Amino acid sequence: MPKRPTRLIIDTDGGIDDALALILALRSPEVEVVGVSTVSGNVRVEQAAINALRVIELFDHRDIWVAQGLGNPLIRDPIRATSFHGTDGLGDSNLPQPRMRTRKESAIDLIVDQLNKEKDHGLTIVCIGPLTNIAAVLTNSPNISGRIGELLIMGGAFGLSRHGYGNVTPVAEFNIYSDPEAAKIVFESGIRVRAVGLDVTSAPENWLTSAEYSRVKATKNGVSVFATRILANTMQKRHMFELHDPIAVGAVIQPSLYHFIERSVKIETKGEYTTGMTVTERREEADNIWTENPIKICTNLKSQRFKRLFLGHLLKN
Ligand code: RIB
Ligand code: CA
Numbered sequence: 001m002p003k004r005p006t007r008l009i010i011d012t013d014g015g016i017d018d019a020l021a022l023i024l025a026l027r028s029p030e031v032e033v034v035g036v037s038t039v040s041g042n043v044r045v046e047q048a049a050i051n052a053l054r055v056i057e058l059f060d061h062r063d064i065w066v067a068q069g070l071g072n073p074l075i076r077d078p079i080r081a082t083s084f085h086g087t088d089g090l091g092d093s094n095l096p097q098p099r100m101r102t103r104k105e106s107a108i109d110l111i112v113d114q115l116n117k118e119k120d121h122g123l124t125i126v127c128i129g130p131l132t133n134i135a136a137v138l139t140n141s142p143n144i145s146g147r148i149g150e151l152l153i154m155g156g157a158f159g160l161s162r163h164g165y166g167n168v169t170p171v172a173e174f175n176i177y178s179d180p181e182a183a184k185i186v187f188e189s190g191i192r193v194r195a196v197g198l199d200v201t202s203a204p205e206n207w208l209t210s211a212e213y214s215r216v217k218a219t220k221n222g223v224s225v226f227a228t229r230i231l232a233n234t235m236q237k238r239h240m241f242e243l244h245d246p247i248a249v250g251a252v253i254q255p256s257l258y259h260f261i262e263r264s265v266k267i268e269t270k271g272e273y274t275t276g277m278t279v280t281e282r283r284e285e286a287d288n289i290w291t292e293n294p295i296k297i298c299t300n301l302k303s304q305r306f307k308r309l310f311l312g313h314l315l316k317n
Contacts (some may be wrong), residue, residue: 005032006252011069013041013129014048015085015174016230019130020314021154022055023223027313028253030239034123035065037107038081041129041178042081043089045071047197048129052091053098058222062100069107069133073179081174084231093229106197108136115147124252127153127186128245129177135182138189140277146190155183156197156250156278158265160299164199169277173198175274184267187278193295196248197278205303208241214309227314232237246310247301250275254266254309259300264290 008031012018019067025033036056038048049068058065072078085094103110111133115123127134138145157166157176166172176183185194200206213235217228234241251258261284268277280297281290 007032008124008126009035010126011037011039011133013039014051015042016091016130018054019230022245024179024313025249028254037067037069037133037153039069039129039133040071040078042085045175047089049102053100054095057100058226059097064102065109067110069104072162073132074181074209077222079151081180090230091233092104110139110241112144115144122149124150127247130178130249131182131186132179135185139217145189147193152252154245156195158197158199158278158280159282161199163202171274172276173288180267180269184269187267190293196251196298200301201244201247201299208243210239216314220317224314250306255308257302257305258298260296260298262294263297264294280317
């Protein structure tokens with residue numbers, strides 16, 4: 001009996017890797033995207049919605065709702081990553097405006113409605129941006145957490161590999177640093193969390209290489225032409241690209257490629273130098289007051305198998 005696809009909501013902040021992650025999910029039969037919520041992060045929440053619609057239009061998936069969530073972190077001013085992702089979030093690729101429109105309802109309300117409608121508690125929320133929306137869902141609807149099957153989070157730097165350092169500060173990763181108060185609510189909620197952090201996504205063996213980009217560029221189908229356009233500027237400058245968000249969504253598509261360990265994590269929200277840090281008990285056997293509520297943290301990825309999955313879906317007609 002073939003396994004039914006895992007039903008997903010993807011919560012995105014509209015960057016280049018977000019778009020690639022959405023493409024991977026939409027082309028993978030192992031998952032079914034039911035909705036896309038956007039959040040302030042790489043770009044403004046409105047721009048993240050435009051970018052999500054641009055991807056969904058590639059597949060003419062009119063059955064997937066797209067809605068805007070919160071336009072600012074819970075209490076802090078937003079930080080942007082437009083220097084990296086471009087002013088439009090998609091590599092300043094000047095893509096046409098989408099024809100599809102977002103839903104009028106707030107994504108916060110649509111996420112709660114979707115969770116309440118799900119027959120079994122199997123809905124996974126893939127969080128590839130700051131956790132502002134998820135924290136708002138949990139705060140506004142405290143009883144909803146029992147209806148979330150899993151949170152798969154791209155975020156954090158857990159010090160569990162030699163790449164497990166921050167990308168905004170030496171200790172803080174962008175999605176967590178952008179809204180540490182939201183991350184604290186989510187990480188300490190007791191919901192089943194699997195986190196894919198910079199420990200794995202920053203490893204050079206998991207970067208998109210120039211040679212792989214050339215294969216995408218040489219392939220002339222709608223998806224590969226779109227991917228070529230959004231990656232063009234960054235690949236011309238850096239000759240590589242970190243696939244943070246596609247690697248995260250891959251953990252739902254093919255979990256056997258990933259290794260996770262359980263560790264306790266606290267989110268720093270008050271440190272002068274450590275705000276946004278995912279402070280991790282890294283020892284396997286530790287007897288201290290932190291050992292409650294551990295989360296699963298990714299420490300290894302079968303890189304070549306992941307690349308085959310990712311590029312296979314990018315290149316196929
Ligand atoms: O630190 C990487 C994460 O921050 C990715 O999700 C990227 O898109 C940005 O949101
Ligand atoms: Ca992102």
